[in-house]
Each structure stands twice: as structure tokens, then as C-alpha cells.
Amino acid sequence: MATVPAEAGIGLLDPLIQTPVAVFELLSAAHANTLIFSVFACLAALELFRSSTGIVLYFARFAFAITVLAIVATVQYGDFLAAPAKAALSVIMAHQPAEGQQTAFITTLSLVTAGAAYHAGKANVQASRAPYRSTTHQARASAKRGVKAGDKPGRLVDLSLADRLLVRKMNTSRPIEAARPSKRMQTYQAPRNWS
Amino acid sequence: MKRLMAFILTSLLLPAAAYAQATVPEPVLPAHAVKLQLNSGDTSWMLMSTALVLLMTIPGLALFYAGMVRKKNILATAAQSFAITAVITVLWAIIGYSLSFTNGGANHAFVGGLDRLFLHGLMPGVAHSLAPTIPESVFMTFQMTFAIITPALICGAFADRMKFSALLAFMTLWLLLVYAPVAHWVWGGGFLGSMGVLDFAGGTVVHFNAGIAGLVCTLVLGHRTGYGSEEMSPHNLLYALMGASLLWVGWYGFNAGSAVAANDLAGIAMMNTQIAAAAATVSWMFVEWAFAKKPSVLGLLSGAVAGLVAITPAAGFVAPDGALMIGLIAGVVCYIGAVWMKKLFGYDDSLDAFGIHGVGGAVGAVLTGVFATSSINSLGKGLIDGNPDQIYTQLLGLGYAGLYCAVVTFIILMFVGATLGLRVSPEEEMEGLDVTQHGERVH
Numbered sequence: 001m002a003t004v005p006a007e008a009g010i011g012l013l014d015p016l017i018q019t020p021v022a023v024f025e026l027l028s029a030a031h032a033n034t035l036i037f038s039v040f041a042c043l044a045a046l047e048l049f050r051s052s053t054g055i056v057l058y059f060a061r062f063a064f065a066i067t068v069l070a071i072v073a074t075v076q077y078g079d080f081l082a083a084p085a086k087a088a089l090s091v092i093m094a095h096q097p098a099e100g101q102q103t104a105f106i107t108t109l110s111l112v113t114a115g116a117a118y119h120a121g122k123a124n125v126q127a128s129r130a131p132y133r134s135t136t137h138q139a140r141a142s143a144k145r146g147v148k149a150g151d152k153p154g155r156l157v158d159l160s161l162a163d164r165l166l167v168r169k170m171n172t173s174r175p176i177e178a179a180r181p182s183k184r185m186q187t188y189q190a191p192r193n194w195s
Numbered sequence: 196m197k198r199l200m201a202f203i204l205t206s207l208l209l210p211a212a213a214y215a216q217a218t219v220p221e222p223v224l225p226a227h228a229v230k231l232q233l234n235s236g237d238t239s240w241m242l243m244s245t246a247l248v249l250l251m252t253i254p255g256l257a258l259f260y261a262g263m264v265r266k267k268n269i270l271a272t273a274a275q276s277f278a279i280t281a282v283i284t285v286l287w288a289i290i291g292y293s294l295s296f297t298n299g300g301a302n303h304a305f306v307g308g309l310d311r312l313f314l315h316g317l318m319p320g321v322a323h324s325l326a327p328t329i330p331e332s333v334f335m336t337f338q339m340t341f342a343i344i345t346p347a348l349i350c351g352a353f354a355d356r357m358k359f360s361a362l363l364a365f366m367t368l369w370l371l372l373v374y375a376p377v378a379h380w381v382w383g384g385g386f387l388g389s390m391g392v393l394d395f396a397g398g399t400v401v402h403f404n405a406g407i408a409g410l411v412c413t414l415v416l417g418h419r420t421g422y423g424s425e426e427m428s429p430h431n432l433l434y435a436l437m438g439a440s441l442l443w444v445g446w447y448g449f450n451a452g453s454a455v456a457a458n459d460l461a462g463i464a465m466m467n468t469q470i471a472a473a474a475a476t477v478s479w480m481f482v483e484w485a486f487a488k489k490p491s492v493l494g495l496l497s498g499a500v501a502g503l504v505a506i507t508p509a510a511g512f513v514a515p516d517g518a519l520m521i522g523l524i525a526g527v528v529c530y531i532g533a534v535w536m537k538k539l540f541g542y543d544d545s546l547d548a549f550g551i552h553g554v555g556g557a558v559g560a561v562l563t564g565v566f567a568t569s570s571i572n573s574l575g576k577g578l579i580d581g582n583p584d585q586i587y588t589q590l591l592g593l594g595y596a597g598l599y600c601a602v603v604t605f606i607i608l609m610f611v612g613a614t615l616g617l618r619v620s621p622e623e624e625m626e627g628l629d630v631t632q633h634g635e636r637v638h
Binding site: 016 | 294304305306308309358360361367371375376386595598602603615616
């Protein structure tokens, strides 16, 4: 494929630094920040919905509805979160004029901490649900391979295939039969008196 | 009388002609576009090529990958290719094409602009300056199929263990931040193309890029549960064989279509594609036979794909003997990449996305610098044509693309990992992604 010539005279590291900066500038110019944020929030809500039970399900559904509204709103109002976000940032900057440089770092650190806390919380929820409880059989099977009973679920990865099947059989909270056919598959099922 | 009639007719028609000119003004074309000089032969070949390249992803790659995973992950693996096809299509139409193939103004060396945001202005009668004889809509769709298959190739690296939601988020960001700029660097008028990097159909942009991203994904996500201690052989090699066959056929569109015309170059690219794929299959087969006692079916398929990958950057620049050499070398080097290197470094590149696409793409790019000849294509002059500098240029291109791709892919993975989480839980992995991610089973 032929190429269109570009301007010459670029530094060695320019492409690696300037390319992401240019892409972000273009995304901002396209008023796509709110859209991208909303799509991510939507995916997060759906993932929470998929992996949750109980009261969290309602929260996840509500969050999903809000994010869908936000996506639809971007069609009408464009990058409507950009102005409030900038305003909030300038308020923070105004309160910390001397340490304005650190604001971005602190914000990033806070976001990362919040993400880590979310994961830790989720891991705890999964542990409390205990899908693979340590049973006598499992403990015996594990003991053969030197795995301590009552270890975290992640420790089960050390088990052999046979041991895992044993564990699967013991796991009554989530049997393999729980896999239901999708709605679409259900419509293809033949009636009971089909001959 | 005749004069009178002519006067009346002229009087009647002149305002109409003037009105027509006034109502249909000449469209103002953006910098990347030109007026279409339609060639129906070129257009029909590009329509065909576009369909062939799409066939490579769905069902080609979907079947190829689905056949190589374990039974509990077949649907999830095939669904990844299918979902990526849909998501990337939407993104490409919204902004991806514009970022890759339009004029970026002050930043034109690094990324395109917003001239085709939401494909605005993509009207009949307009062509891209890279392909003036076909409508821009056809060129856009052809390039879209390349943008689709590149992220889909990465899936081979993290098969069996990534969350579906994380996959969608990762692919969205990866297309915007990695694929679109790198495609612009090489094909859209960016600095790599201007430096003289030769990449006929995507050895660097598609395969090396996807391979490096796959390697980073593999390192960040870690091993599959039970890797090295459990049997993880392919579930159904017949699916994989069907998928690889579809890939091989589709590659005609991928390489010969990259001539963006039905001409001599397309014919040469097609011939080279077939020769290299066959040569790599043969060389992989004999190497495996010699070292592993038996020539496996999986080896035959892997060899064919390795040859196809390696000839991709060279297809329109080398003579048939060059294609033969590239195929033979690629078969051996990719065998080392997919079998020995993986064992040596201990990473779990599940379906050899890096071992075949990363290594094969790099081999192809470097060998393009060796075997390119101006007797085939005036744009390419390699070592055998008295231009050893071309190898250095090719290596520089690989270095830029690889480094940029690795760093940005790592940042994207960190971001997605912190927000959505990348991996499924060990329990979900044990149960299989078909059930846990999609609630369905294939058998």
C-alpha cells in the first residue's frame, strides 16, 4: 500500500509521547469523554450485575439504567460531564493552590485505591459465599496432595483433575446443571409431545 | 426558423443548467480525499477482498481458536471473535477510520484527524487518495476488516481466563490508542511510512502489533489455572483445521486486496501468499517431525498460519523465490517461537498469538527488507536489490511499533484491571467461561 508523506524532522521519542497526547486531544475535541466514561461505567455495572447476588443486584441494575441514560444523553448534550468535571477540578485546585501539581497524582492514587478496595471487597464477598467449601472428602483429597484444608479457593488450583471433580460433586451450591439454556435456545426446544 | 428554435431552446436550457450547477455545488474534499475515478474491476475485487478478510475473523479465526481451547471454553472463545467484530465495527465507523486514515494537521506524523468522525462526508463520488479508483466507502470497509481481525488475534494469548466485560473494554481502548495510531504511522501518512518502512498488508500493523499486545496480556494476566500440570490439549482439531483453512483462503483478500486494485501487484501478492504458506507448512512439519517424532495436525495448521503471517508485509514487494525463502524461514523460526521460546521463558501464550503472529510478523518485516525488489514494486528495494539500509528501516519500524504497543497495552490493562478486573475467579475458570460468562454450553 502506498503512503502519504508526512512532515519530517521528528525526535526519537516524539512518536511514543506525542501519539497518545494527540489521540487524547482528538477524543476531547470530538466531545467523546463523557461517552467513553459512560460506556465504561455501563460495562462495570453489567459486570457487577453478572457477578453479584442479593441486594447488590438491584444496585447494579439501577447503575446500569443510569449509565444507559448517560450514553443516550450524550447524543443530545454531547460532553456534558466535561464542564462539571473541570469545575470540580478547579475547585480542588483553588483549595490547594500551592500543591496544585499534586492534585492529579492524589486523584489518580485515590482512584487506584478505590479500585483495589473494590477488588478486595469482591474477593471477600466471593469467599463468604464459599462456593467450594472445605468438606471432609475434599480435605482428605487435598491432604494427599499436601493442600491445607480451609485454604482460600485459589488454593484449589493445586488439586489434580480427579480431586477437582470430587470437589465439583461436593459443591451443591452451584451445580453444573445450573447452566440454563439462553432464552433464544428455549424457543427452539421442541414441545414435550413432539414425535 | 432553425435559429429561432435554437435560441428558444438555449434560453430554456441555460437557466436550467445554471440552476443545476447552483444546486449541486462541487463538494469540498478533506485533505485525504480525492474525486473518485471509478474502476469497476478494482471496485469489484475490493468488494470481494473485503468479504474475504471478514471471513478470516468470522468464522475463520473464531473456529481456529475455538478448536484449540478446552471443551468448557469453546463458545466463549468463538464469542470473543464475534463480539469484537461488532464492537470494532461500531468504533471504526465512529472514530477509528478517521484517526487512522485522515489528515491529522499538525499531528499528521502521529495520528489522523476528525474529518471522517461518524463517517461524516463519506459520499458517493469520493475516494481516498491511497485508492483513487474505488469508492472511499469500500476502502473504509476494507480497512475496517483489518481493524477487526487485529484485536481478535490478541484473544489467542489470554484464552480461557479473561472476563468478557474486561475484553470489551480492553479492545475498545486498544483500537483507539494502539491500532489506529500505528495504522496511521505506517499507512495513513505517518512517520513510519515516510521513513520508508515497507508493510504491504500488515506485518507490522496487524500481526506484530497483535503479537506484542498478546505477549503483554499473557504476562499481565498470568498462567491459566493448572498450566503445566494439567492436560490442556485442543478440544477439537477439526474445528481448528476448518478455521485455519478459512484463514488461508481469506488471506488472499488480506494480501492481494492490499494492492487496492485488480492489477499485476494483486496477482503477485496472491501468488506469493500461496507459496509462502505452503513453504512454511512444509518446513514446520519437517522440523516438528525431526524434534517431536511426529508431524502433528496442529503443527501443520500453525506452520501455514506462520507462513501467511510472514509473507503479509512482503507480499507485494518480493519475487516468488523470495516468498519461498520467507515461508521456509518463517516455519522454522515460528516453531522456535511457539514451542521452545514459550518453554524457555515460561509464559502461557495459550494459542500462540505471540509465538506465531508476533514472531512471524517480525520475521516477515525483516525479510521484506532483505528480499524486496524494485522489479516487483518500485516502492520497495531491499538487500538483494543493493539497499541494505532497508533492513535497518524495517527494524526501526518494528522497534517503534513494538515499544509503543507494549507500553500502551500495559497501561490499558492496568486501567481495565483496576476498574473492571481482568481475570475470572479460579472457580469460574475451573467451571469454564461458557457457563460463567455466557450461561450456555456447546455440548
